[in-house]
Amino acid sequence: MEHREHEQIARWERRWLALSGLMSLTFVLLIAYNLATEGAHIAQRSAKATPEQILQQQVFLEPGVRQLAPGKVQVTTVAQAFVFQPEVVRVPVGAEVEFFLTARDVLHGYQIERTNINVELIPGEISRLIYTFDEPGTYRISCNQYCGIGHHEMLGAVEVVPASQWNEATAAGAPPADADAMADAEGAVDGAQVYAANCASCHQADGGGLPGAFPPVAGHSARLVVEQGRDYLPLLMLYGLQGAIEVDGQSYAGVMPAWANLSDEELAAVTNYVVTEWDDGSLPADFAPYEPADFAAARGQELTADDVYERRTP
Numbered sequence: 001m002e003h004r005e006h007e008q009i010a011r012w013e014r015r016w017l018a019l020s021g022l023m024s025l026t027f028v029l030l031i032a033y034n035l036a037t038e039g040a041h042i043a044q045r046s047a048k049a050t051p052e053q054i055l056q057q058q059v060f061l062e063p064g065v066r067q068l069a070p071g072k073v074q075v076t077t078v079a080q081a082f083v084f085q086p087e088v089v090r091v092p093v094g095a096e097v098e099f100f101l102t103a104r105d106v107l108h109g110y111q112i113e114r115t116n117i118n119v120e121l122i123p124g125e126i127s128r129l130i131y132t133f134d135e136p137g138t139y140r141i142s143c144n145q146y147c148g149i150g151h152h153e154m155l156g157a158v159e160v161v162p163a164s165q166w167n168e169a170t171a172a173g174a175p176p177a178d179a180d181a182m183a184d185a186e187g188a189v190d191g192a193q194v195y196a197a198n199c200a201s202c203h204q205a206d207g208g209g210l211p212g213a214f215p216p217v218a219g220h221s222a223r224l225v226v227e228q229g230r231d232y233l234p235l236l237m238l239y240g241l242q243g244a245i246e247v248d249g250q251s252y253a254g255v256m257p258a259w260a261n262l263s264d265e266e267l268a269a270v271t272n273y274v275v276t277e278w279d280d281g282s283l284p285a286d287f288a289p290y291e292p293a294d295f296a297a298a299r300g301q302e303l304t305a306d307d308v309y310e311r312r313t314p
C-alpha cells in the first residue's frame with residue numbers, strides 16, 4: 001500500500017518534470033524562431049572604458065553620420081540629459097547603417113520606432129548595431145530609460161531618404177528649421193510660446209484667468225503699464241507678488257511666483273505678448289515694447305514678492 005502511493009507520486013513527479021522540460025524547450029524554440037525570422041538587434045558591447053576615454057574617440061568627438069562605402073553609413077550618437085547628439089540623422093534607404101552609440105552622463109535608452117532597435121546606452125560602453133531601413137520616412141527615436149526630469153523630452157529621429165537625395169554633409173543635425181526655430185536663431189523669442197509654456201496653466205490660454213484664483217492678464221496687463229508705471233511689470237515678473245489684490249472687482253489672494261529663471265529675452269517677449277495681445281485700448285499709442293535690457297536692469301534689485309506688493313499702488 002505504502003509502496004504503491006510512493007509509485008504514484010513518482011509518476012506525477014515525472015509528468016511534471018516532463019511538462020516543465022517541454023515548456024523550457026518551447027521557449028527556447030520560440031526565441032530561436034524569432035531570431036531566425038525577425039532578426040534581433042541586440043547591441044554588442046564593443047568597448048568598455050571610462051566615459052571620458054570613449055568620448056575622446058574621434059567618432060564621438062564629432063558624432064554624426066559618415067559614409068563608410070557606397071551603401072554603407074555609420075551613425076555615431078552621444079546621449080546625454082536630455083538630448084541625443086545629433087538629434088536627427090539622415091540615412092539613405094537600403095543602406096547598411098552601423099550605429100555606434102554611447103551615453104555621456106547616465107543610463108539612457110535608444111529605441112527607434114517601427115524597428116526592433118531598442119538598446120541601453122551606458123556611460124563607458126559603446127553599443128554597436130547594424131540595421132537597414134527598407135522604407136523611406138521618419139522614424140522617431142526616444143529614450144526609454146528614465147534619466148531625469150527632462151526624460152520625456154529626449155527625442156530624436158532617423159530620416160530615411162532616397163539614396164539620390166542623400167549626402168553626407170547634410171546627414172546629421174537638428175530637426176529641420178521651422179518658423180519658430182528660425183525665429184530663435186535670429187534671437188527673437190516667441191512670447192506666445194513662453195506664455196503657453198509658463199503662464200497659461202494659471203492665467204489660461206485666453207488670458208482670462210480663473211475668477212477667484214488667478215487674475216486675468218488680458219486687458220489687465222496693459223492697464224498695469226499705465227497705472228503702475230512702465231517699471232512695474234519687469235519687477236512683477238522677476239520677483240513675483242504676494243498679497244491680496246483686486247482686479248475688475250474680483251479679489252485675488254494668490255501668489256504670483258517669481259520668473260527670474262526665464263531669460264531676459266523670454267521675459268521681454270512674454271511681457272510684450274500679454275500687454276499687446278489682449279490690449280483693450282488702455283496701452284498708450286507710443287508704448288515702446290519692453291527690451292531684454294529692461295529686465296537686465298531690474299535684476300539685481302534683490303526685491304521680494306512682498307516688496308513688489310508694497311510697490312504696487314492699489
Ligand code: CUA
Pocket residue numbers: 080081082107108109143144145146147148150151152154
Ligand atoms: Cu534619456 Cu530618458
